[in-house]
Amino acid sequence: MTREENYxxxxxxxxxxxxPVSVSLMPATWKKYREDLEEIVVRHPKIFGRYKKGSRNFDEFTGLYREGTHTDEWGCLWKNIRGGLDAIVVHHPLSSWDAFESYTPPQPGEGLPHGFMFQRLYYLRGFENLMMDFVDEPPQLHKLIDMVLSYNLAVVRKWVARRPKMVHFGDDLGMQDRLPMSPGHFRKYLKPCYARIFGMCRDAGIHVYFHSDGHILEVIDDLIECGVTVINPQIRANTLDGLVKVCKGKVCVNLDLDRQLFPFCTPKDIEEHVREAVVKLGSRQGGLMLVAECEPDVPLENIEAICQTLERYMLYYS
Structure with a gap:
C-alpha cells in the first residue's frame, strides 16, 4: 500500500x-541545528522520506520567513523580526472605514495563503477593529466579508476544476483557551463563508483539510457541517478529552501534538503524550493522524525522541 492510499x-x-505521522521542522530550527538535524532526518525515512544531505541551504528563507518587511497583494504590511520564524501584519489598509470605498481588492491568484477568510478580515481591518465590527455591525462589514469571500471562491473554483483529491485550508480561529468571538458571531459572519467555500469542494467529491491554531472546540461541529473532512487542531488549546468528545468518529483528526511541551519535556514524557493521544483518539478504523511541529527551542534529543515515538505508535492498531 502506498503512503497516499493509506492516507x-x-x-x-x-x-x-x-x-499517518509527520514532523514539521521550522526554517529557524534548520538554521540552528543544521547538519545535526540532517542526521536525524536521514535516520527516519518513514517520516521524512528520502533526504539527501547537503540539499538544503540552512540560511536561506523565503516568503514570510524572510527577515524584514513585505507588502502583500492586499496592501497588508508584514514584518519579520527573526528570519526562519513567521511574520505578522503591522499595517492594516482598512483600519479606517474611510479607505474602504476607494479600496480595490487584488485579482484572484492561484493559491490561498494561510489565513484566507477570518484572518484576512483582521489583516485588513486590524484585530480589535474587526472584533468591534462583529458587535457594532457597521454597513461596510458585510461588503468587506463579501469581497474576501468572492476572492476565495474564485480561487477555489480554479482548484476544483483541476479535480484534486483534497484541498488544504488554514485559518487560525482560536486563542490559547477560547474563541476570540462568540460562537454566535462565528455562525453569523464566518460559517456561511466556509460553507460556500468548502461546499464547492465537497460537491465535486474533493476532501477538505482545515487547519486552525487555538481553541475551537465550540465550532468544530459547525466546521464539519460546512464540509471539513480532516481537521488539524492543537491538542493543548483544545484538550485531548475535548477533541475526543467532539471529533472522534465524526471527522478525521490530524492532531497537532503539544509543541509547547516539546522544549521542556523528557523523551519519556513524549512517549506518554503520544500514547495517550493514540489510545484515546485513534481506532482500527482510522480517523487519526499525528503531526509534531518543532520550533528552534526544541532540543535535538527531543526531536529524535519524537521521531522514534511516532514510528512506534504509527503501528499501534496494525
Whole structure:
C-alpha cells in the first residue's frame, strides 16, 4: 500500500495499515541545528522520506520567513523580526472605514495563503477593529466579508476544476483557551463563508483539510457541517478529552501534538503524550493522524525522541 492510499484510508475511516505521522521542522530550527538535524532526518525515512544531505541551504528563507518587511497583494504590511520564524501584519489598509470605498481588492491568484477568510478580515481591518465590527455591525462589514469571500471562491473554483483529491485550508480561529468571538458571531459572519467555500469542494467529491491554531472546540461541529473532512487542531488549546468528545468518529483528526511541551519535556514524557493521544483518539478504523511541529527551542534529543515515538505508535492498531 502506498503512503497516499493509506492516507486516504485514514481520512475515510477505511482501516489504514498505519497511522499517518509527520514532523514539521521550522526554517529557524534548520538554521540552528543544521547538519545535526540532517542526521536525524536521514535516520527516519518513514517520516521524512528520502533526504539527501547537503540539499538544503540552512540560511536561506523565503516568503514570510524572510527577515524584514513585505507588502502583500492586499496592501497588508508584514514584518519579520527573526528570519526562519513567521511574520505578522503591522499595517492594516482598512483600519479606517474611510479607505474602504476607494479600496480595490487584488485579482484572484492561484493559491490561498494561510489565513484566507477570518484572518484576512483582521489583516485588513486590524484585530480589535474587526472584533468591534462583529458587535457594532457597521454597513461596510458585510461588503468587506463579501469581497474576501468572492476572492476565495474564485480561487477555489480554479482548484476544483483541476479535480484534486483534497484541498488544504488554514485559518487560525482560536486563542490559547477560547474563541476570540462568540460562537454566535462565528455562525453569523464566518460559517456561511466556509460553507460556500468548502461546499464547492465537497460537491465535486474533493476532501477538505482545515487547519486552525487555538481553541475551537465550540465550532468544530459547525466546521464539519460546512464540509471539513480532516481537521488539524492543537491538542493543548483544545484538550485531548475535548477533541475526543467532539471529533472522534465524526471527522478525521490530524492532531497537532503539544509543541509547547516539546522544549521542556523528557523523551519519556513524549512517549506518554503520544500514547495517550493514540489510545484515546485513534481506532482500527482510522480517523487519526499525528503531526509534531518543532520550533528552534526544541532540543535535538527531543526531536529524535519524537521521531522514534511516532514510528512506534504509527503501528499501534496494525
Amino acid at each position: 486516504f484510508r485514514a481520512v475515510e475511516f477505511r482501516y489504514p495499515a498505519w497511522i
